[in-house]
Amino acid sequence: MPATDQSVPAEPAKDPRCGFVAIVGRPNVGKSTLLNHILGQKLSITSRKPQTTRHQVHGIKTVDGVQAIYVDTPGIHVEEPKALNRYMNRAATSALAGVDLVIFVVDRTFWNDGDENVLQQVARVTCPVILAVNKVDQIETKSDLLPHLEALSKRHDFAEIIPLSALKMTNVDRLEACVASYLPAGPFHYPDDQWTTRSGRFLAAEMVREKVMRQLGAELPYSVTVQIEQFKDSGRSLHIHALIIVERDGQKKIIIGDKGARLRQIGQQAREDMERLFERKVMLNLWIKVRKGWSDDDRALRSLGFDS
Known part of the structure; x- marks a missing residue:
């Protein structure tokens, strides 16, 4: 059962690292799938329908003296026709406040107004931003990837650009290593066996x-x-x-x-x-x-x- 008791913090290793990592992107780019595969647990629900995630969901992974607290967010979208949509946008954009690192997830070689809208939000943060280009296993013409990555690198000063497949677990270990390198030194916030703050x-x-x-x-x-x-x-x-x-x-x-x-x-x-x-x-x-x-x-x- 998900642990929510925060009264007994883990005994961290020497020189531990700990921090908050927001996972953002437009709807349906694979943010929740990425978090679930990082955790090795199904925390965020998934479907092929956009805007499946409605709330901020915190997933915690503690390994080898590093505790990364991932914040999965609803997809940031341009249209806000209903109160529920406005709530989801607020939940997503508020996650950017006070985090130590941002993972901006995009879908293959696609880039549209939704991605541009998210980039405008991301551009306001002062912490490092990793661009995760997801679903690369589904790119039909592999030679399109490198030029696309080069074009993306000109849109923002990303700390890293990592092509990956969350579903196939391709390069997810590289992403995690990159996350660990950017987290600040400090004690753990949660016990090392706790994997979410949700009940x-x-x-x-x-x-x-x-x-x-x-x-x-x-x-x-x-x-x-x-x-x-x-x-x-x-x-x-x-x-x-x-x-x-x-x-x-x-x-x-x-x-x-x-x-x-x-x-x-x-x-x-x-x-x-x-x-x-x-x-x-x-x-x-x-x-x-x-x-x-x-x-x-x-x-x-x-x-x-x-x-x-």
Whole structure:
């Protein structure tokens, strides 16, 4: 289970290094996949749909006297049509304040207005910025990569430019070594066996939402959020009650599916992920509730755990 007790710091090695590393980029460039593979744990949920990540998620990796505290962020995007979108942008840009290092993730040889928007945010920081060019294994014409890297190097004074594949773990070790070299000397902030600051309740809610996003079409997932109403640990098992919140009656019917088939599939897949993470049997119960307009209502967002 994710550890959240910060009262017993790890005994760091001689001359330890410790610092905060923000992972930023436009939506769907692979930020969460990168963090999960660095940690060797599934912390941030993933899907092929943009803006899957909605909150800052802290992942901690402590190895050989180095503790890197990674901050996964929602994709920074230009359009802000709803309160939820504005919240995600604030969550992403606020992560840049006070960190020791930034990893700016981009997608292969693509560069668009979304990347340019993120670069404008990144250009304001005073700490080093590493540019991580992700998904290079998917570049069809490999000879395009080097000229693209050279063009990127002229856009900003990046500390390093590292081509990698988060999914294939190509060059991720090089990125981690680079991160370690830029972190400041100092004691660890967390015990060396703690890998996130997020609670089990948060992770359980995210796992349910991930399965909803992967099951449904392009538009519906953005009208869905998940609240954990019960998270009871009996020692050998966890009893979790999760409420799936949508905005319209029609969306509720879609998630339930024919005779409840889709909802059962969502629950089964989420429960299997939870049992792997929490390392115990999980009794998961799902309900669905319609809450009209929640994604564009600041008060509703706050009541659902979205910080202002």
